[in-house]
Amino acid sequence: MNAAPAVEAIDLVKHFDGTRAVDGVSFVVPEGSVLGLLGPNGAGKTTLVRMLTTLSVPTSGTGRVAGFDVVRQPTEVRRSLGLTGQAATVDEILTGRENLKLIGSLYGLPRKYVREATERLFARFDLLDAADRMAKTYSGGMRRRLDLAVSLLAAPPILFLDEPTTGLDPQSRSGLWAVLRELVSEGTTLVLTTQYLEEADQLADEIVVVDKGRVIAAGTPTQLKDQAGRASVVVTLTHAADLERAAELMSSCSQEVHVERGSRRLTAQAGGLGDMTRIAAVFETSGIELDDLGLARPSLDDVFLHLTGRRADAENASNPSTEGVAS
Ligand SMILES: Nc1ncnc2c1ncn2[C@@H]1O[C@H](COP(=O)(O)OP(=O)(O)OP(=O)(O)O)[C@@H](O)[C@H]1O
Numbered sequence: 001m002n003a004a005p006a007v008e009a010i011d012l013v014k015h016f017d018g019t020r021a022v023d024g025v026s027f028v029v030p031e032g033s034v035l036g037l038l039g040p041n042g043a044g045k046t047t048l049v050r051m052l053t054t055l056s057v058p059t060s061g062t063g064r065v066a067g068f069d070v071v072r073q074p075t076e077v078r079r080s081l082g083l084t085g086q087a088a089t090v091d092e093i094l095t096g097r098e099n100l101k102l103i104g105s106l107y108g109l110p111r112k113y114v115r116e117a118t119e120r121l122f123a124r125f126d127l128l129d130a131a132d133r134m135a136k137t138y139s140g141g142m143r144r145r146l147d148l149a150v151s152l153l154a155a156p157p158i159l160f161l162d163e164p165t166t167g168l169d170p171q172s173r174s175g176l177w178a179v180l181r182e183l184v185s186e187g188t189t190l191v192l193t194t195q196y197l198e199e200a201d202q203l204a205d206e207i208v209v210v211d212k213g214r215v216i217a218a219g220t221p222t223q224l225k226d227q228a229g230r231a232s233v234v235v236t237l238t239h240a241a242d243l244e245r246a247a248e249l250m251s252s253c254s255q256e257v258h259v260e261r262g263s264r265r266l267t268a269q270a271g272g273l274g275d276m277t278r279i280a281a282v283f284e285t286s287g288i289e290l291d292d293l294g295l296a297r298p299s300l301d302d303v304f305l306h307l308t309g310r311r312a313d314a315e316n317a318s319n320p321s322t323e324g325v326a327s
C-alpha cells in the first residue's frame with residue numbers, strides 16, 4: 001500500500017519570459033480518484049500537466065507522482081504514468097494496430113498481452129474496422145481515439161489526459177467517459193484537463209478551477225455549484241401570450257422573478273422544493289398551460305461566470321439541469 005497521494009502539486013510555478021503560465025498552484029490527488037483541471041484557453045492547464053509528467057521543469061515548487069519527485073526522480077515518475085497530450089502523437093505511416101504494437105515493444109510488454117489489449121481497446125473505441133489502415137487515413141476523431149488507445153495500452157496506475165475529448169463528436173465523447181469511468185473503478189487515478197464544464201461535472205471527484213495560472217476555486221462539483229448561488233424554479237409556458245400573467249403569479253411566491261423575453265420561460269429565485277411546490281400550486285388553479293416546471297440548480301457554467309465574470313466556453317453555455325418536473 002502506497003500511503004503517498006497519487007499526485008501532488010505544491011506551489012508549482014512556471015514562468016516563460018514575461019508569462020506567468022503557472023503561478024503557484026497546489027493540489028492533491030488521492031489514489032483512485034479523478035481530478036478535473038478546469039480552465040479556459042491559456043489558463044495554464046497543459047503547462048501544469050507537462051511539469052507533473054516531467055516534460056517541463058518547474059521554475060519553482062514541487063511536483064510528486066506516486067510519491068516520486070518530478071525533478072529528482074523523473075524515471076520513476078514516468079514509469080508510474082500514462083499521458084495523452086493535446087496533440088495526437090500517433091505514427092502516421094503505421095496502421096492502427098502497428099501503432100499499438102510499436103508502443104507495446106517500446107514498453108517491453110508481452111506480445112500476447114499487446115495483441116489482446118489491442119483488440120479490447122479497439123473494440124471500446126470503435127476502431128476495429130480501421131485497425132489495419134494507415135493512421136494518416138484516419139479522421140481527427142479516429143486519431144484522437146487511437147491516441148487514447150496507445151496511452152491506455154500499458155494500463156498505467158496514474159493517467160494524465162490533456163483535453164481528451166476535444167474534437168470528438170458527442171457519441172465518442174460519452175463512449176470515452178464510459179471507458180474512463182471503468183478504468184477509475186478498477187483503481188486508476190486520473191488527472192484530466194478540460195474546458196468542458198459538463199465533462200468535469202461528469203467525471204471528476206474534485207475540480208480545480210484555474211485561470212491565468214492561478215487556482216480560483218476548488219472543491220467537489222456540488223460544492224462549486226453551491227458557491228454559485230441558490231436554486232431557481234424554471235417555468236416554461238405553452239403560450240407566450242401568458243407571460244405577463246404568469247410573471248405576476250410567480251411574484252406572489254418569490255421576490256425575484258425573471259422573464260426571458262423572446263422565449264416562453266420564466267425563472268424565480270427559490271430556496272428549494274417548497275418554493276417549487278408553491279409555484280406549482282399557484283399555476284394549478286390559474287388555468288395557464290405549462291410545458292414544464294422544475295427546479296434548476298446552478299450549473300458549473302454559472303460557477304465559472306460567478307468566479308470570473310465570464311463564460312468558460314460558449315459551446316456549453318448554460319443548460320441548467322432541471323429536476324423534479326411537475327407539470
Ligand atoms: N513554451 C512556451 N513558451 C512561452 N509561453 C508559453 C509556452 N507554453 C505555454 N505558454 C504560455 O503559458 C500560458 C499557459 O499556456 P497553457 O498551454 O498551459 O494553457 P492551457 O490552459 O493548456 O490552454 P488551452 O486550453 O488553450 O490548451 C499561455 O499564456 C501560453 O501562451
Ligand SMILES: [Mg+2]
Binds near residue numbers: 045046162
Ligand atoms: Mg492546453
